[in-house]
Amino acid sequence: MATTQHHTHSKSALTAAGGLIIFASVMLFVSGVLDILRGVMAIAEDDVFVTSPNYVFKFDLTSWGWIHLALGAIAVVVSLGLFSRATWARVVGVGIAALLIIANFLSIPYYPVWSLTLIALYGFVIWALCVSGLDADTE
Template structure:
């Protein structure tokens, strides 16, 4: 019996493990795609001038509309990076790390406005950065 060509064997269970995402990468991509739309909704709430946000004298005090636009832009970056990670694009991992890092910084600056939101999102951003920098490809070492 003749051997099967390489093209037909690639899609089967014996395919190269570097083509697959690790569990932590899938987690990071999913959380990026969850955090992005939530950040967009938070930004829309800020632009609408919601009474939910309040901060007195604060060093990073911006107009609430400015914070709204910042959250919308960061949210869009998180969604695009998350799509890049889960589709295993070459730029996805770097974009995910950068977007999560920017989100971490903006959430830190946003703590006085809405700490019950900003602190958990900061924790998620740290988990995303950890998952994308520590685990790569199909290797599941450690998890």
Template sequence: MSTTSGYETVYDKPGSEWASGIAVFGGCALATLGIFQFFQGLSAALEDEVFVTTPEYVFKFDLTTWGWIHMIIGVVAVVTGAAIIAGKTWGFVLGIIVAVLSALTTFAFMPYYPLWALVILAFDIAVIWALSSLISRARTA
């Protein structure tokens, strides 16, 4: 497949469809993760009573601060996921970075909403695996 705009994407290069499928999965999962992060942040920023606070927690911030952190990561994740789906090569590395940042902030947020944090961490790990697999495959090809 060739592009008419003169820009080349990852999907324009010869390779297996399996690798492209992993990339699309990573992009979709990252965009979904971003939406989850955004709404989690919005809940924390608007309604502090939704989450239970833990006394004496090492990473204790005001819930509004946590909310803004999650909303910013969410927006960046959605934009990066869209870039991955579009096949932009810069999106793959940025996607791994965003997923790692998401995992770290979710881990620090875990005492406020443990079950949901585990779901988000699972998405983060899936995105990191998918994008790392594709980057690794591209390096060995």
């Protein structure tokens, strides 16, 4: 005989899961806006960026600007989808946060402290989106 298991979630667990999604939404939105601003600064070739002559992943500063601008804009759009608790936004949110961690890692020599700060923020976004169960918002 096969028995079926019914998953029941306590109200506090569902509230916590919902809170993590809101946390991830806000953090992804803020981090995305910051990456957009960083992209604009790089495209304008602002003097806040450091140049490193011997870096393996050296791109033109303008190229990094467009990369951060595009990925930041996608992050902002995905964060808006997260506010509506769309499942697609959770999946894409993890992916875009991972891509932004890689982009920020590769651009560490240009803006080291800020790159490390954004890596940490995107790490929190991935954690929050993965920790709250996929079925938490269906009950």
